[in-house]
Amino acid sequence: MPEIVVAGAGLGGLLTALALAGDGHHVTVLERDAGAPPGEPLAAWDHWQRRGVAQFRQLFYLLPGFRQLAERELPAVTDALDAVALRHHPLADVTGESSQPDGDIVTVTARRPTVEAAIARLTDTTPGIDVHRGAPIRGLATGDPIAGVPHVTGVVTDHGVRRADLVVDATGRRSPASDWLTAVGARPWPEVAEDSGFVYHSRHFRGPDGRVPALRGPLLQHFGSLSALTLPAEGGTWGVGLITSSRDDQLRALHRVDAWTAVARALTPIAHWVDGDPITGVDVMTRLEDRHRTLCPDRRPLVTGFAPVADSWASTNPTLGRGTTLALLHALALRDTIRAVGLHDPAAFAVAWHDITERDMRPHYDAVVTADRHRIGEIDAAIDGRPYDDADVAWRAYRMLEDTAHLDPELLRGWFRIAGLVATGTEVFSEDGFLRRVARAARRHTHAAPVITRDRLVTLAHTAGTNAAPARGDGPATRTNDRLS
Ligand SMILES: Cc1cc2nc3c(=O)[nH]c(=O)nc-3n(C[C@H](O)[C@H](O)[C@H](O)COP(=O)(O)OP(=O)(O)OC[C@H]3O[C@@H](n4cnc5c(N)ncnc54)[C@H](O)[C@@H]3O)c2cc1C
Structure with a gap:
């Protein structure tokens, strides 16, 4: 079985390790921060220092899409979180009725240190995963070029080179991958970044x-x-x-x-x-930047043996709480790409990873960037005292749904499925009769005076x-x- 090194033991790195170890790969996770999580996750807020994760003590929640994916693909993660976190049924929270049929819409909330400690404890006890903390990666080791570009064969640590069939970059928003790639003579993955505002x-x-x-x-x-x-x-x-x-x-x-x-x-x-x-x-x-990397411009690899996941590939403004759900989705996509293509042809793997990332992850990234721009537009309009008007039909339909959802439990459910990454807007809006329901509710909707x-x-x-x-x-x-x- 291939030997895989994951750089970074944030939630993205840990979830990647769990997904890959489940397929029998041996995964070594190298984390720069030295501090180990406390044995008891609930003590993590007070006793765990994580300088490498700037948002460690910021607000945190996990969308219904995370729980649904984890339950299906990594049930041990669900069990670990259920032991420490709260579960909310947002439909019941809003309607006050506890009998809503919302089994697939469950939001998980706990402070991030608690969540990360619970998942770290799970990785520590999962066969096939070795986590080393206080083990910063200094750069990449390379062998003979493949397809005319540098081929990564491992990572450089303070104790020498650690060999790997694949190095996964899970070092987060401030990933040093561009410097690492430049140092081994590779062209860095092109990045597009803008301040989300x-x-x-x-x-x-x-x-x-x-x-x-x-x-x-x-x-x-x-x-x-x-x-x-x-x-x-x-x-x-x-x-x-x-x-x-x-x-x-x-x-x-x-x-x-x-x-x-x-x-x-x-x-x-x-x-x-x-x-x-x-x-x-x-x-x-x-x-807070919206930033993403293109792995194979024109579907030609810039490097082989090296693949980014989660925030290292793309990070977005966190208002919608999607980061860790997308990290899990990306980790599972990596597992599935290795299943489908293997690692024996590194150039073929690099292109496949690019294709899957663009096909399955990029639409989520684009959706957050679009939502960010509209929300900033709404804020600017509110500051100027004018209504926000935009021709984007999908956005208008979504806001109409949000405004009217409280009038109809079916609409509320549809809204939570979209916001919770359980279903896409296209899927929900194309369900039989859904648009008609939104239009009916919109006719009954009266604009309330602003709260403030x-x-x-x-x-x-x-x-x-x-x-x-x-x-x-x-x-x-x-x-x-x-x-x-
Ligand atoms: C303010 C804020 C709030 C957020 N709120 C939410 C939320 O409510 N819900 C949600 O789902 N998502 C949220 N996110 C996003 C979420 O934090 C991430 O998308 C998710 O945790 C995946 O992060 P990651 O593991 O890729 O990176 P990180 O969590 O940043 O982890 C990267 C790790 O790599 C390590 N590292 C860095 N360099 C090296 C090196 N050279 N060698 C070894 N290790 C290294 C770091 O120490 C760190 O541990 C939020 C983000 C921000 C900024």
């Missing part, structure tokens, strides 16, 4: 009685020029994120605890989520600290991380 201001809380606030709507809600993410988590903790445009100078004050709290309290549907003991200050994340006006939002952000209700303790200081790109 969003800023995250998030905080975590703990409830005094160990309970999490009631969900009275979807996890992600839009309030004009600002979106809010409310995520119940394990152990009576939860996270709240306020997401704005990086061009919105008037809401920059949200990095301050007083401004953040005043604004969150004014958003009636989520105001009760601020009533807890803060366990963080406001963690700010900016410069732009003027009030700006006033609150600026006057907080002088007249806003104080938070229950300010929690630790604000942390800013703008080094993701």
